[in-house]
Amino acid sequence: EQVQKGPYEHYMLKEIHEQPLTLRNTMAGRIDGGNRIVLPEIPLTEQELQRIEKMYIVACGTAYHAGLVGKFAIESLTRIPVEIDIASEFRYRDPIVSDNTLVIVVSQSGETADTIAALQESQRRGAKVLAVTNVAGSTIARQADYVLATKAGPEIAVASTKAYTAQLLAFELLALYFAQTLRTLDDETRSSLVDGIKQLPHQVEKLLANADEIKWFAESILDRRSVFFIGRGLDYAVALEASLKLKEISYIHSEAYAAGELKHGSLALVEEGTPVIALVTHQQLFEKTVSNIKEAKARGARVMGVTVDGNVELLDSVDEACFIPRTHQLFAPILAVVPMQLLSYYTSLALGNDIDKPRNLAKSVTVE
Ligand code: G6P
Secondary structure, three states, X not given: OOOOOOOOXXXXXXXXXXXHHHHHHHHOOOEOOOOOEOOOOOOOOHHHHHHOOEEEEEEOHHHHHHHHHHHHHHHHHHOOOEEEEEHHHHOOOXXXXXXXEEEEEEEOOOOOXXXXXXXXXXXXXXXXXXXXXXXXXXXXXXXXXXXXXXXOOOOOOOOOOHHHHHHHHHHHHHHHHHHHHHOOOOHHHHHHHHHHHHHHHHHHHHHHHOHHHHHHHHHHHOOOOXXXXXXXXXXXXXXXXXXXXXXXXXXXXXXXXXXXHHHHXXXXXXXXXXXXXXXXXXXXXXXXXXXXXXXXXXXXXXXXXXXEOOOHHXXXXXXXXXEEOOOOHHHHHHHHHHHHHHHHHHHHHHHOOOOOOOOOOOOOOOOO
16 A cells, blocks of 8 residues: 655654654553553463563664664663674574574564574574564564554655554563563553553653754754764663664764763764754753753864753753653653654754655665
8 A cells, every 4th residue: 555645744743743643552451450461462471471581682773773772671670681782693693592682683674684693593592582673574573572552654755764663662661561471560660661662652642742942053063073972871772762763864964872972982072063952851961961061062063952841940951942741761762762763853854854764775785
């Protein structure tokens, strides 16, 4: 069936605006009346999960960035150690994978060659493989032992948006599900986290209603040579995805740095007017990141901060700020990435690039 752009100029913009719906679809039927997570497609028992000594998340591109958030969520809710690797690296490093390892592969298309190879290598070594994928019937969906489907619908634009937020949500549900099975989380905490999940589609709607606000910042980075994204913890994971989005479609050089690492290298590149986009949604790390913002500002950076509603004190340290609705820390990436998607879209639009089909890139990479 032919997917239409409707009133949108590009598939990417349409897909950004579909996110409230695709998040709703991805959680539909997976939360019961008692705020318990229901995933019959992953019939791992408490005993089987207890045998798992380590999980491995393996993916490419945007799906790898979703995995970074997945690692954080699974480790913090279950205390099971999670390693993460890029699929094209994993298979050549003689990975330490056995039948006590659960390997989670993430792939929008389910057809990425390196991810398929990582799945097969893991199974050869005795591990069970759980696939988070958006395409039912894809190679990865068919070969995995368990499939957690994201329900983002067909994604046409090469730059992934709605598939990424669906992957993030899938990881949140998965982490909660494992924690529920292993009883590493009390019922009250789980229930309040699930309440937070239920609010996400509406919160994304609120962000999208103010989509135009991001245009002024896009204007200011058009003619810049480099853009830097910084953040700590989960904000760093979002910074990596934001930077990828920008370079994919605007062709402006960008880098993402863990905020504390800035002074170990990238700070040398900051000069008068260099745009620095600081993600500051981690409440406990707020002051730490603000001190990194000050380091950049002292070298002339023009800083845009992304933080949560109420953190008005950030305005003292940045040139512009963008606020996202309040949510649990684990879910902040799902909201914080939305203005970043819009930023890359509007930048690319103003530059006149082919937004849905950027040069040199393919939607699905089926060669190794
Ligand atoms: C390509 C796409 C990216 C995607 C990556 C992994 O590079 O352009 O948007 O993140 O492949 O694709 P997958 O289908 O495995 O998620």
